[in-house]
Structure formats: C-alpha cells, structure tokens
Amino acid sequence: MRWVSEFRDGSIAKLILERINELAEHECTLMEVCGTHTMAIARFGIRQVLPKSIRLVSGPGCPVCVTTQSDIDRFISIGQIDGVVLATFGDMVKVPGSKISLRDARAHGIDVRVVYSPFEAVELARQMPNRKVVFVSIGFETTTPGIALAIMQAEKERLRNFFIYPANKLVPPAMKALLSFDDVCVDGFICPGHVSTIIGTRPYEPIATDYGKPCVIAGFEPLDILQAVFMLLMQIRYGQAKVENQYRRVVRPEGNEAARKAIYEVFEPNSVEWRGLGLIECSGLKLRSKYEHFDALLNFDVQVPPTSEHPECQCGRILRGAAVPTDCPLFASACTPEHPIGPCMVSSEGACAAYFRYREVSLS
Amino acid sequence: MKVINIEGVEAEVEQGGTRLRVRADFVEDVNVGDYVLVHAGFVIQKLDENEALETLRLLEMLGMGVQSTPVAEG
Numbered sequence: 053m054r055w056v057s058e059f060r061d062g063s064i065a066k067l068i069l070e071r072i073n074e075l076a077e078h079e080c081t082l083m084e085v086c087g088t089h090t091m092a093i094a095r096f097g098i099r100q101v102l103p104k105s106i107r108l109v110s111g112p113g114c115p116v117c118v119t120t121q122s123d124i125d126r127f128i129s130i131g132q133i134d135g136v137v138l139a140t141f142g143d144m145v146k147v148p149g150s151k152i153s154l155r156d157a158r159a160h161g162i163d164v165r166v167v168y169s170p171f172e173a174v175e176l177a178r179q180m181p182n183r184k185v186v187f188v189s190i191g192f193e194t195t196t197p198g199i200a201l202a203i204m205q206a207e208k209e210r211l212r213n214f215f216i217y218p219a220n221k222l223v224p225p226a227m228k229a230l231l232s233f234d235d236v237c238v239d240g241f242i243c244p245g246h247v248s249t250i251i252g253t254r255p256y257e258p259i260a261t262d263y264g265k266p267c268v269i270a271g272f273e274p275l276d277i278l279q280a281v282f283m284l285l286m287q288i289r290y291g292q293a294k295v296e297n298q299y300r301r302v303v304r305p306e307g308n309e310a311a312r313k314a315i316y317e318v319f320e321p322n323s324v325e326w327r328g329l330g331l332i333e334c335s336g337l338k339l340r341s342k343y344e345h346f347d348a349l350l351n352f353d354v355q356v357p358p359t360s361e362h363p364e365c366q367c368g369r370i371l372r373g374a375a376v377p378t379d380c381p382l383f384a385s386a387c388t389p390e391h392p393i394g395p396c397m398v399s400s401e402g403a404c405a406a407y408f409r410y411r412e413v414s415l416s
Numbered sequence: 417m418k419v420i421n422i423e424g425v426e427a428e429v430e431q432g433g434t435r436l437r438v439r440a441d442f443v444e445d446v447n448v449g450d451y452v453l454v455h456a457g458f459v460i461q462k463l464d465e466n467e468a469l470e471t472l473r474l475l476e477m478l479g480m481g482v483q484s485t486p487v488a489e490g
Contacts, residue, residue: 053468059472071479168456169456172457194455194460195456197442198439198457201441250460275475301465301467302453302464308443308460310442311442311458
C-alpha cells in the first residue's frame with residue numbers, strides 16, 4: 053500500500069466519471085466544507101471534468117477565512133502592546149485587518165513568530181519569561197485538541213506568560229447555519245475528512261435527518277472525491293439523506309475520543325461570529341473557567357474601532373457557497389495572492405487562492 | 417506519514433524525505449512502521465490498510481458498473 057498513488061489512478065477515475073455522468077440528470081450543488089478539499093478539487097481539476105450539471109461550491113471550511121475582521125484587528129492590537137509576542141500559524145500572517153496585516157505590523161516592530169504546533173508557542177513562553185506570548189488560537193476540531201493539550205501543559209508548568217486569543221470554531225453548527233440563508237442552495241455535503249477524524253460520523257446526522265441533506269465524509273485524493281460525488285448523487289437519485297463515510301481508511305465512526313476529551317476539558321461551546329455567516333449558536337469554543345486565566349481577551353484591554361471590509365469583496369458570500377470566486381469583481385484583478393484584499397485569497401486553503409492558483413488545471 | 421521512531425508520546429514521522437517531530441498523545445498504540453495522519457504537530461489517527469484496500473475494491477467495482485456503496489454509519 054502506497055496510500056496515495058492508488059487513489060490517483062487515472063483509468064479508474066475515467067470509469068467513475070462515466071458512472072457519475074449516468075447519474076447526473078438534474079442540476080445539483082454539492083458543497084465541500086474543508087480547505088484541504090477546496091485545494092484538492094482545484095489542484096486535480098475535478099470541477100472541470102464533472103458534468104456541467106454538477107456544481108461544486110466551497111463552504112466555510114477555511115479557518116483563517118471565517119475569522120472575522122474584528123478578531124483580526126483585535127489580536128493585531130494585542131500584538132502592539134509592549135512586551136507581547138504573537139505566535140501564530142503561518143496562514144494568519146498575511147490576512148489583512150481593517151488597516152494592516154500581521155506581516156505589515158511586523159515591519160512596524162510587532163514581534164510575530166510563526167509556529168507549526170501550539171507546543172512551539174508554549175516553548176516560546178518558557179524561553180522568554182519576561183515576555184507575554186499570545187498564541188492566535190484558530191482552527192476547527194482537527195487543530196483544537198493540540199491547542200487544548202498545550203494549554204494543559206502550560207497549566208501544569210504554571211506558565212503565567214502564556215495566553216491564547218480564543219477563536220476556534222466547530223464545523224457542524226456552521227453547516228446547519230448556512231442552510232438557513234436564502235441565497236444558499238446546497239443539495240449535499242462533501243464532509244471534511246480531517247475534522248471527521250476527530251468528531252466521527254454522528255455530528256452530521258441532524259444535517260441528514262433534520263435538514264434532508266445527504267452527507268458523505270471524503271478523503272482528499274481524486275478517487276476519494278469522485279467516489280464521494282458518486283455516493284452523493286446516488287443518495288439524491290434515490291431520495292435519501294444519510295451520512296456515509298467514504299474515508300474509512302482514516303475516519304472511524306466514533307472519531308477520536310481522546311482528542312475530543314482534550315478539547316472539552318479545556319474549552320466549552322459558545323456563540324461566535326463567523327465571517328460571511330454572522331453569529332452562530334454554540335459554534336465557537338471559549339476557555340472553561342478553570343483555564344480562563346489563559347484568555348488574552350481577559351488579560352489585555354484592547355478596544356478596536358468598528359471594522360470595515362472592502363465593499364466589493366465577496367468573501368462573505370463565497371464562504372457560504374452563495375458565490376464562487378470568479379463572481380467577485382476583484383478576483384484576479386485587484387485581488388491576487390500577492391496583493392490580497394479578502395481572506396479567501398490569502399489563506400493557502402481559501403477558495404479564491406485555490407481558483408487563482410489552479411486556473412488552468414484539468415484532471416488527466 | 418510513516419512513523420520511524422517513537423519515544424513515549426513523541427514520535428518522528430517521515431514523508432518524501434521530510435522528517436517531523438510530532439506528539440502522539442491522542443492515538444494509542446502507535447508503532448514504528450505505522451502510517452499516520454498528522455495535523456499541526458499531532459498524530460490524529462492511524463491509517464487502516466484493510467479499509468484502504470476495501471475502498472480500492474469498491475472503486476474498482478464501481479468503475480465496472482457494479483453500483484455498490486458503503487453502508488451508512490451512525
């Protein structure tokens with residue numbers, strides 16, 4: 053087993069596409085809710101080889117993209133406080149705030165360190181006892197367990213110069229919330245493979261049963277995505293709405309209980325704002341009271357003026373699948389990866405960045 | 417990524433010549449030689465070879481026109 057090449061077999065892909073063509077009688081819109089799917093679909097040119105009647109749209113699957121402008125402005129403000137070191141995953145550095153990005157802020161003297169793992173942020177706090185290290189805590193269920201463990205470690209060591217800016221989010225509540233928008237039309241979900249590794253299959257059940265939307269958890273290779281599309285079309289054809297797991301080599305039905313336990317030891321759900329979707333009940337995570345001394349918002353007094361997004365930027369609509377990047381008047385003209393205006397062009401997992409980077413690609 | 421070394425909850429993983437030090441707190445019984453999924457410095461699951469082979473078998477059947485899909489799971 054080579055784990056990758058088998059799932060990129062072009063001859064099988066052609067046969068699956070034939071099966072998909074046989075099923076694609078009616079127009080339908082399938083949404084993927086994972087930045088890695090967004091990139092894989094663009095990279096392998098899957099959109100271009102599917103029948104015209106099947107529309108693949110991206111949902112709120114990129115953690116950087118769904119972070120609100122006011123959160124970005126607020127943690128940049130915290131970074132400007134004397135003695136603070138901001139630690140962040142690399143994707144967040146280029147995202148524009150209302151006035152500046154972290155990259156610009158760095159040029160103005162803010163100390164921004166890019167980390168690969170939250171434990172590196174804890175290590176920074178250990179190494180710099182006279183500085184206050186604030187980790188920009190973004191990410192979905194896949195990323196949060198590691199952050200929770202880092203916080204538990206900091207608590208164990210009584211590190212009092214380590215903080216997080218809490219902005220972690222949960223995917224299933226956002227999937228439900230976007231279905232209530234009038235401009236959103238989704239016939240089925242390609243559910244996120246990595247998030248599902250943690251949460252398992254059960255959290256999607258209400259989306260299938262209460263909202264009547266077929267759900268298929270999918271892997272990230274071309275054959276995975278094509279099989280998931282086929283499985284969704286079969287459900288649609290037979291009037292079914294259930295949760296299926298295409299990515300069984302990784303996702304167990306029960307998910308990863310140890311990782312979930314870590315999340316809920318440290319965090320509890322709260323209602324938070326998402327870019328493009330607004331306030332969603334129980335879709336975010338805040339620190340439980342026994343860990344709230346790590347909350348940067350309770351330790352640093354920052355006031356940010358009301359935020360503004362570029363009036364023509366379509367990231368909000370793109371994040372709920374009501375528009376695709378090419379619908380945006382700024383796409384590939386005023387807004388490019390070198391000079392991004394909205395977060396979907398900045399993040400390596402953003403829909404606009406994916407469309408821009410792989411404009412000419414088609415599965416072969 | 418393939419596990420090439422493990423000491424307690426710390427593992428060294430390798431893919432395409434790139435080696436990373438990661439933590440394996442969330443997955444029990446990680447051994448040298450296992451293939452694992454890694455995210456932001458953590459092993460989050462072991463890959464299951466039997467399930468991978470089963471998915472490939474289903475894909476081949478599907479390609480041949482045998483319309484069989486995995487059973488829904490709760």
